Each structure stands twice: as C-alpha cells, then as structure tokens.
Amino acid sequence: MLVSVEVQKKAHLFLRENGRVRSISEEYFPEILLYDEKGISEKVLEFDYPGILEKGRKKFRTIFGEYDGYYIKTYSQSFFKLSSMVERYFNYYLVDFYNVDIRLPLRYISEKNFNYYDYKNGIPDFSGIEIMNFKRHTNYYEYSGREYYFNDYLKLMDTVIDEDPDIIIMEGADSIIPDWIYESNKKGYDFYLGRMPGWNVIREKEYFSYGYTYHKEMTYIPRGRSLIDPQTSFIYSEGGLFGVLASSAISSLDPSYASRSTPGTLISSLEVSKALRNGLSVPYHKSHPEREKNIETLIKADRGGLVYQVRPGLYWNVSELDFTSMYPSIIVKKNLSLETVNGKCKSYETVPELGYNVCIDKKGFLSYALEDFLNLRIGIKRLKKNMKSMEGVDKAFKWMLVTSFGYTGYRNAKFGSIEVHESINAYAREFLLRAKEIVEKYGFNVISMIVDSLWVSGLVDSSIIEEIERVTDLPIELSDKYYWIKILPMKGDISLGIPGRYVARGMDGNYKIRGIMLRRHDTPEIVKEFQNEALEILKNVKVPADTEKYDIKKIFIEYKEKIETRDVEIKKLLIEKRVNRYPWEYTSTNPSKQVLEEFYGKNVIYRPSEKIRYIIYSEKPLKAASEGSDVDYSISYYLKILRAAYDEIRLI
C-alpha cells in the first residue's frame, strides 16, 4: 500500500507492507510534449537549455486523437523551469503544450499506475495505516497521555520518529511549524517530522473567489508521511480523516495535499490522473474557445437550473423527491465531454432546447472519468447507513461531485467547455420537467421544484419513482416525507413565496427549517427561544385537526408578557450584527452606525467583518446602544420582532 510519494531529484515512494514501511527511490525523467498544426513546434529541435536530456519526434494521444508532435525529456528537478523556458521560446501561444502543469508526484504515480491505499470489495480500505492524532491544548499538544509543550518541539520530533506514523493529525500545525523551523534553524538544530530530514513546501498563494481575496500562507509538509491540519482543511472539517483518505485515494493526491485542496482541485486531479493512467496527454491551455452562437441560442443556453415559483401557504402530506447526484449522472449518462459536445463523429444525440450535437459512438472522456467515481459514491451512500466510517467518505465525495459540474464551465477546465456546462443544465431542466409531468399525470400537485428536487403534495408511491427513473434514466429517490410544510412569503411581496424560507415537519421526527428567524444570526436569543419552544409543541401536529389542540398562541402570550413586564435578561435581547463598513461610511443612520459611532467616541474602531452586539432602546426613532449600556429596552420593538417570529411558524 502506497502511503506517500515525493519527486525531487529522484522519485521516492513509501510503501507499507505487512506493517512495515519500505521506501523505493527511482530515477524519473518527465517529458514536455508539444504539438501544433502548422509544424512550428519543429523548432524545438534547435532549442537548447541546461537540463535537457533528450528531444525528438513523438506520437502521443489526447482526447481528440493521436498527434504527431515533439517531446523534451528532462531531469525532474529542472522540469518546471524548463517548461516555462520552452513556453517563452514559442511566445506562449504558437504551440500547444501537454503535461506541463501537473504536480510531479501526481503525474509519476499516475504514469506508473500506483494507487494510494487499497480497495477491498470495491471500497477504499484504510486498515493498517498508522495515525498519530495530537490533541491541541492552550500551550501544549497531547498524545497518548503525554504532553508536548509548544517550546519542546524536539521531544515531539523524537516521538514522531519513534512511532513512525503514516499520518499526523495536528491542529494548528500549519501556523506553528514555520515558527519551530525558524527557531530550530537559529539554534542550529535539525528539526523535521518526516521519514527523511527536510521539508516539502507548498508555496504561499493569493487567489480571488466570489468577490473576496484570500491568502494562503506557505505550508511545510514532512517528507515521507502526511500531515493534516484540521484548521486549514476543508475536506477534513467536512469528512474527517476518512474523507481525506478517500479523496486522496480517488484523486491520486498525497493526503497532505488532498487535505489542503478544495473539492475543485480534487476533482480536476482525478480527471488528470484518469487521463494519464489511460495514456492520454493533458493539455496545458486548451485551445478550445467558446463556439460562436447566435443570440437566441445564447439566451437559451445561458440559463441555470430550473426553479419553480412556489406559492406561500401550509401544505399537508408532502413527499420530497431528489435526483441522486443529478448533474454528474447527466455527464455520465449523456456522454458529455469537451470532445463529444459538438464534436466530429457519425451518430449524435441532440441536446434539448439548445440543439447541440453530442457524439454517442465513442465514450466521452469526462463521462468516462466520472463514471466509476459516481458509481463508487452511490455504493458508499448505500453503505453508510450501516457503516459509520463511510459517512465522512460520502460527504467528501459529495463535495467533489458537486464541483465536477461547475468546473466544466471554468475557462481552464481541461476536459470541459462552456457548451458542456450549458448542455448539463439543459438536460437537467428537461428531466425535472419530465418528472413533474409524470407526477401530475397521477393527479399530484407539485408545490416546489429546485434544480434537482421536487416537493409533491400527497404521498407518492414507489411505482411513480420507478416510472421517473425509467423515463429519465437517472436515479431518483423519495428522500423525505412530511406531515406538513409551511412555505413563507417573500419579504417584499407577501403573495410570492421563495424556495428558501420554510418549516417542514418530517415524518421521521425531524424538522427541516430554512430561513426563519431561528436560523438568523441577528435574532435576539429570546425570540429564538420562543420559536424553539413553539416548534417543540408543533411537532405533535400531524393532521389538520391537530392544529387546534396544539396551538402555540399560549406560548406567544407567555413570551409577550415576559417582554412587557421586563422579565427578560438583557443578554437575551442582544442583536448581533457583522459590520460591513467603517462608521463614517454609512449613509443611513441604522443601529450598526449608531453603535459604531458610540464606540468611535470611546476611540474604539471596529473594522468591517467584525461583530458588534447591541440592544434597541427606542423604536421610533430607532435607537441602539452597545452591549452593557445602561438603557431600558424598547418593549414595542421587541414585541414587533416576537410577533413576526410568531407569524412565521403559526399554523392557524
């Protein structure tokens, strides 16, 4: 079983066999591949630079077929330097490059067809992996009853090297290790936690996503084993250790890297690895711009998933139907991929609404790459009901599959294109509508539809589910049944409902709640308490006749009296808000501004994104004072909020 790989001067593999770890070193000479239609890449034969071992002609395969191009063989150490020199030599855009931007360990194990961990009966098997889990305290780590103070890192190092784990879990490692390395260097110690001295480094980086700029610090990774920092790992926080290991197994990334990657990086690594394992070369910048289309197609194509206009109100006996992993299933079932959508071939299927032609006489690469993974996830989803350890795996895989769709629309996606993205959406709308037609044919009413799920008024039986599966060829499940669902109106327009605000009482005994005051951060505690207490009573309501018996008006009046008689602790009335401006940047005098100015007067400046807490002491005009101020709260204001909270959840 492979536990770690690194590629520096040589490739080092660390394998665990019969409880022992063995390391193998091997020379590795990666190749840069070039191709262009006009034959410009021939000039590479004249190109000279230190680090080139060999160059010449080479036939290589890509998803579009075989190309007769050129290759340059290099030392692994000079690979990235050299590829950027070659790019510059060809002015970046004259020639297409292949396999040049893939992390070398990923490339190495994919080309040699190694796998992290083993599979047993089709699911990843993690038994035999040695794990050290350090528990973090304020100034020391704890492991099996022993304490390692933060300044005693050499003792920690000794223990790690003695125990020789494959994986270290250490909360806050990414922020403390640089300090340890710095101090040990100054004192002349050789500090490391790997199976060899030294560290691997993930460089610092800044990136921009959904309107925010993010910064990632430089990270040190031990050599020959993996280090997971729960604080910096999204996958760990979602799927735990098994989630990290499973995503590592599926994406061929080292657990250290897998744990620090986004689901998007994981899924694209999976695709790249699948390509290399099948002898396909991976383009650097794909030369596949968005196809010209007329304005009508553009308008039709530039739509997302289907969302139905819900009508606010109370609905009894509701079934929820969900397509399982709908978008990835569409990619797989409809053979969608960069080379099949509007590709050249003999037989086609036409995408609804858009009229794009999709090849069906050859398997599309993206569809192929996701197929096994999708089946694995469906298997694991079934397993997790009896196997607790699979829950994290399922969650990690779910995130990866969710991203697999969005990533097809990214301009640098290796195996997707905007047309693939549009086709997935078009199929999804079509199938959701077909499901709606089937449900309506049997006399049920559809209350709400969102992208891949339907709420149906009435109890749907399995024959309808089977019919939808037959017609759409996609897996769908009856995921929940509800005694009642209350859909709340839009704030600005009470006759329109929105899909994101509802209270649903599940037949399994749980509530599904979205967008009511209970869920908002700026709701005072007393109001949340009221809604919680009231919902506990409403849990007993199963049929319309129960509403009289379990009326929550009594509780409302109780809380109302509490507020009126000032029988409420001040801390339960605090409203918490995240500030998004400096006090002088506000244009209206809202509570946030008032409180910020109050602090500003005391020479305290809150920065945007910090939280403030305040209490309202006058309703008209609205006046707020910070936490701890000596004011009497405004009864009318808090009664107004309580009333709104009552209206949100009352059934009669």
Added chain:
Amino acid sequence: MGRNISTMRQEINAIIERWQSFMKAMHAEDKQYMEKIIEKAKRHTAESSYSLEDPLEAVILSVLIEMERELMELEKKCSSQ
C-alpha cells in the same frame, strides 16, 4: 460568476421599474389599476425564465393569466349565488 446576459428576473424587474415611473405620471384615481397590474406581472417569472426569451411577452402573459384566473373565480362566485 460572470453571466453573458441578464436573467429573465432582472429584465422583468427593469420593465416593472419602467411601469412604476409610468404610474407616477398617472391620475391619482387610476393608480390602483396600475398597481394591480404590476403585482400580476411578477407572478410567472419562474416559468418565463424557463421558456420565453422576450421579457415583455413574459409580463404581458403573466398579467393575462392572472386576469383569466380572476375572471373564472368571479364567474364561479356568480353562478353559485
């Protein structure tokens, strides 16, 4: 994420904004009708997003459907009396 074109919902809101400024210039006693029409115009945005290209077609259709609904409800009321 970047979109090439504005959504049907945004287009419909633009039309409604235009209608609201139209309403400002109306005689006070006529405003109530316009208000009702604006309300009706927003009822079928979701379906329009799915199938229509012209937002003007979408709002007019929406108003017609809602008027038809009112008409039928009135007919029902009259015949039951």
